[in-house]
Amino acid sequence: MNYLLNIDEAIDRKFLVTKPMKGQADVGTIIHVMDAEQQGQAVIVYYRVTRYNEKFHDYQDYTAKFENLSAFCKWAQPDNFIARNYECFSLKDIQHYIKIKNRNFTSFCLPIIIIAALIIWAVALIVIKGVPGIIVGAVLTVLVAFVALYLLKAQKKKEKMRLYRKVSAGWGVVFQ
Structure with a gap:
């Protein structure tokens, strides 16, 4: 499923991760795409993962390379509802939502x-x-x-x- 016409549309938007990427983002994580670039068919995405804790917010920046825009769209989907209300849901709630939504x-x-x-x-x-x-x-x-x-x-x-x-x-x- 392709949600974007080009990778520039993803910049400064929040996406819901629907497939895990080892050592970076788990399913149900919200990422904020800070920058992206196209190299031929390949797409390089610079994004931030914010982890919410009861006392503080922790964030880490990552870079991921996808073979094409479609691969990025399969990995993460735009979802404003979850992004706006992320703190209200458990990871189990978000993963169940992804399962039903897909x-x-x-x-x-x-x-x-x-x-x-x-x-x-x-x-x-x-x-x-x-x-x-x-x-x-x-x-x-x-x-x-x-x-x-x-x-x-x-x-x-x-x-x-x-x-x-x-x-x-x-x-x-x-x-x-």
């Missing part, structure tokens, strides 16, 4: 549809023979596809709402 039709829905369709068609053709079995199999297969799509969208929405509730837990109106 689900798509082929990685989540298609396996469910294929397995369900195999079971439905086996039962429909063995138990309900003939044309009625074919009709029941087709209708149930289409129904499973719609349910799988609904589950995908509902999970993404539910996860986002769970994180919004965590962020807004301390909000309130004070009347004096």
Whole structure:
């Protein structure tokens, strides 16, 4: 998935790391891209990792080289919601959010549809023979596809709402 047209768009933005880079940034870490340059197809990124502690903020600067812009976009994605509210979430929350956010039709829905369709068609053709079995199999297969799509969208929405509730837990109106 490519989010940028060129690497210059990444400068002075925050990104959510979705794949670990040994010794530098773990999954769920927010990085701030300070500078970047293009060398042919390769991309060199200078970034800062900030680690939040209860008493202080620690940061370290790193340099990473990627074979192309697409490789950088697979490693880190722009995510303003997590970047703005990073202190409110645990690493487990952020990693779960990444897992849910990266689900798509082929990685989540298609396996469910294929397995369900195999079971439905086996039962429909063995138990309900003939044309009625074919009709029941087709209708149930289409129904499973719609349910799988609904589950995908509902999970993404539910996860986002769970994180919004965590962020807004301390909000309130004070009347004096």
